Amino acid sequence: MRWLRIAPVVVLLAAGCSGGAPRDVDPGPALAAQRTTATNILARWDRAAAGDDVVVVQPLGGLRQVGDWEAAVGDNHKAALLAGLVEAAGRLPAAHDQGTIRLADGRTRPVRPLTAAAALDRAARSRQPCAPCRPLRVTGARPITADLDTVGGRVMAPAWEFTLADSAVRLVGSAVPDGAVTVLPAFGRPEGHDAAPWLEHARAADGPALAVSFAGAIVPADEPCGSDYVGEAVESARAVVVLIAVNRTYDGKRCPMIGGVRSLTVRLRAPLGERTVLQLYTGLPITG
Template identity: 45%
Template structure:
């Protein structure tokens, strides 16, 4: 179910690149730069279309964001477990249950349902471990003592959805962990391009999108300058969509107050609206840097 993990520009890193010092990175692209972003967007659409074909064309379940949930807060004596969970250091100390039925229902906020194959608590725990990132040295592993089948709410490219999930109990802590009980084969898995930390992809990466069921307007959020372009170190933003039958990439174009201003490395949540050629429907919304889907809210 997980997309392949790779480093991403964090919002504060993006903000620093946009706002810091005298550099021009992140400014209003023109000519060749804008053409390059359009080519980058079309390449992202091609990768997404390929991912849908590999999932069997009928798959429209595209989970977005972190799928492992921590339920409750770590006790003071168990603070080290935060690092253990982040690194995927989780192990079962006994037998865990199998899925009680072969399939379950994924339910979107509008009531639409999709039948999905279920996996055992062991398989979901393996996904949880695989999703771990980073090292935690000699930190103690989390010890899973049991699991029960329940549900959890996650973000998808079609809005929020409720999915079957395994909820795990832990040895020595009241914290519980949750992970979707859905087979990875039922989801579209997007593979980003090879990533070079010294030559990152250009453009501003949107972080979320909002639309209506029938409207053509799509509002996107991203990290940008705190102030409008009429003020020093501020910026205004416009957007451009690149569309396919299965997805939309939104290019965000920045217009700064002035070039070569010395500005603080501070970013703020900004938003902009783009008009699509037709309502979004079941299409995914992708950010331009890596072509990964973003959470969608449907109002």
């Protein structure tokens, strides 16, 4: 299942427009449904963190860009990387026979790293059509150690740093085999549950609290096509899930399908600290 990150201007259907008036909405039922899902998401996260497996929050095949594209190649190379159009220009080095995954708590796990060619081939599996794009040509690779985001925290693991034919930008890809880790899948929205706002950003604030931004109505509820929102947090020792629901809206005619980014401050029982903020329904970390 692919989850799309919502941009600062979003498309949505809001209730109310000219000729109406603001009215209060009981957010209780929506928050209660979200709260049940959030509790299950946190339980899953805590089980994964306490288990013996190395559980990563995204597949290992992606390539991370290091540096900025030069003006002469930027347009092509940015699109080519997003499309997974990466290929070797020649023979790439073999891997060491043995590597180590160093966990956040200091423990280590032995692993047999992928060769540079195998890591590059894995990255190319996600290739998407890009008719005008020229593939990125990899001219060399060297073994390095790079971080992986896991449910148990950031770990260090074998990786490859790739050099390119016509750019100083480097690409970093994991050398950890797929079978050495478990990928945490998206949780999914329970059947019959309404959609909830997608969180764009979350950061710790005084209170203790979280300052969050999310996709919603472009104006408040005292204006046509507007809505107001209320939020709360469901917490565990390792993670937090933010719930958001409408508590006031402007009744009236159907509105244009346009919206924007709104913000709220949501109180926490304890400071965020090292805990992870998870997206409702995906159960995966918020990236902003």
